[in-house]
Amino acid sequence: MTNVDITSVAKTYGQTPVLADITTHFAEGSFTSLLGPSGSGKTTLLRIVAGFITPDSGKVAIGGADVTDTPVYARNIGMVFQSYALFPHMTVAQNVAFGLARRGIRGAEARKLVDRALEMVRLPGFGERRPKQLSGGQQQRVALARAVVIQPSVLLLDEPLSALDRRLRQEMQVELKRIQRETGLTTIFVTHDQEEALALSDKVAILDRGRIVQMGPPAEVYEQPKTRFAAEFLGDTNFLKGTVVDGALRLSDGTLIRTGAPLPATGAAAMVAVRPEKMRIDAAGKAGDGAENRLSARIDHVIYAGPALTYALTASDSTALKIFAQNSTGAIHAEGSDVSLVWQPAHTIPMEDAA
Amino acid sequence: MTALARFYLLAILVFLYLPIVVMMAMGFNESALYELPFRFSTRWYEALSGNGQLISAGVNSVVIALITAVIATLAGTMAAVALDRHAVRGRTLLQLLLLPPIAIPWLITGTAMLVFFFWTGIGRGMHALLIGHVALAIPYVVLVVGTGLKTIRSDLEEAAVSLGSTPLHAFFAVTLPLLAPSILGAALFAFAVSLDQFVISYFLSTPGFATLPVQIYSAIRKGFTPEINAISTILLLGSMSVIVVFAIFARPGGSRDKR
């Protein structure tokens, strides 16, 4: 009923294509993050759903109805802005009641709804204050209450947490997720913060230069990145390059790396990605069972961060690598020592755009 | 260094206010020939109350300034909104076109109006003065209101529209209340520009219709009387109080949010 469908949407400013032929589906009640660097088109896509930007071509449908030519004010959306955009000349209650009044709900009924919305964002009794008298986090909650109280068809969040400090942001993430679950609103969330996207969403869509390069549940997008960009943008990644030989990747020094997913045909150049926490240092160099990938490397630096360790290494084919290790034993491998790295073929992901 | 700087500022203030204070004082001096010693008298203010020509010129000035303020504020605010919030082709050119009324010497603008109004049959007099004054005041209004609009983030309007306001309702419910101090400031500005305007008025006045500055000028040229001091003092105090009000209202943040 309130799913959102984007069909072949494209937008160009002057000569610069901002969005190129986007087709995607936001399921009812889902929480989807649009993740990408600045200039990737994520905000443009959100603003096209909102109606602030008219696409050059393509269709936008909310709840099955084509709204491409419907003005913003008739789309029944709820939007939270990066700057909160609370009306400074109105009280908190007047802010929250604004959208209700536009829908003809005034007086006692409006007051009841406003009170419940403020309770939901844990700001009961704040109705008579002015936005200026609230902290950043409180203002954000009011903005959320204002967007949610009108029961919008879709909730659009434009980097709503980026202006908050780290601690407050984590707190608001929990709140946001709770409120989204309680209201069951189809939510589209724009962010450039990958951890935030992973923590909050049912689905993550990674945008790069106006295209959705990958979309799926957080774990899938993180564990199985399809392209170099997706792998790099979402977390840290080690890349290994080589040539395909009998279904395995042969690095320039001859080391054979096996993958879970199939590689291209023999003789082709290919690249695989391995997450730093999936690799393990096998100092003893004890013989493997053959089921694991094994690569020798030299430790260049160790960064000690208490509970976790980061190793920077150079592999035998002179690729720079990075490894995250839990500080579970207290033993730290010395800089300059030669070690073996082991990991599973299933964690070795071939890149589609390898070259 | 600081003491020297403050002394210098004091000297500048003395320079700026000396003639004004002397003139105001002379308005209260008994002698018609500005003779000293000073003897206090209000006779020139009394004489002023009997000078119908000066009084009607004063009324003309205020009426024209009021009408100018209303028209220029309305038109200028509309233009400022369009220039700041709408996608306008040739925005830079349109903004440049606001400069001639400010940047071209009034002597040239004034004589050009005289020539054009004569040639088209618009003629001189109150309506011609109004056309001229409004044209001079509009650029200031656009600048003042435009500056005010820049301090109001456009996402406030977007928020209102996302909540169901039409763009028009968003403007009246959100932008206009926040813009009110700027608009009031612009109106006072326009009022002051018109009240102070002499050059354009001088060329567009008729013997039967003159504003106060024009009347004062001809009185000065004919050989003045201290009545001019009296009316000038009233005029000075009047425009000064308008500006003081403006300064209080236009202060960023205003007094409204003091609470």
Next chain:
Amino acid sequence: MPADTLARPAASPPGAAAGHRLPSWFSTAALLLPTYGWLLIAIFLPLCTMLAFSFMNATPMGRAPVVFTLKHYKAFVTQPYLVGIAWDSLVIGFWTTFLCAVLGFFAALALARATAGRARETLLILILLPFWTNGLVRVFSWTMVLREGGFLDVLLHSVWPGAGSIGFLYTRPAIVLGLVHGYLPYMILTCYIALVTIDDAIIEAAQSLGARWWTILTRVLLPMALPGLTTGAILTFVPVIGSFMEPRILGGRVGVTMGTVIEDQFTQAFNWPLGAALSFTMLAVILAIFATFSGVLRRSTGGMA
């Protein structure tokens, strides 16, 4: 489906029904029309008409045929006394601008560096206040100070009773004094806006590098105030060149400038084409001066201005 915690309000806002929307260019044009229509009628068409008039052999009145001519633009050749008047006007303009710049820069500097908070705010308002009072009245008030037996003389005689008059009304310095008084607040304001943004840290940094006050003034403060000085100079020079009321009141018979000559063509001599030609010549000279000035400025500051 997750439970609703809020009652569901009426589904859609009222605007949904209103299907007829005017195109956006229409509302933009409607908003811009009053302002630009007004400026067209009151400023641009008059200027065009006057330009046309300046090429006519006589004021087009009565039945005499009007002929195209360039003779009014040759007035400086045919009436050599105009060259002297134009030169005098430029000298008055330069002196006024120069004095305003020097006095205004230091006043702005003092305001920005030696005052703060409420005192600064009050001082700024006090400085700008006279500017918003009637210019004519302010010029007139100087006559009371400068005339023979005026305030200046009274002041002198109270110290030195036997002295003669030092009143200098109806001289060129009186004109410059009145004009400086009129335009100084402009210059102070534009310089102040440029100077107030200077961070204390910049001056401290210069001092820490061993700069003396003279170096700080010429290498730090003056370059930073340059945009303000330029704006102030334009705002002073342009109206001063076109002034006629100040020279008449303060200059008396010596107060003959381009401004008064042009005014005469329109109010006394009734030679509109000549007045128009002189006006446009003046405009051209002003533009030429600024073009030269801004070219020099750009070269000396490396494209900053």
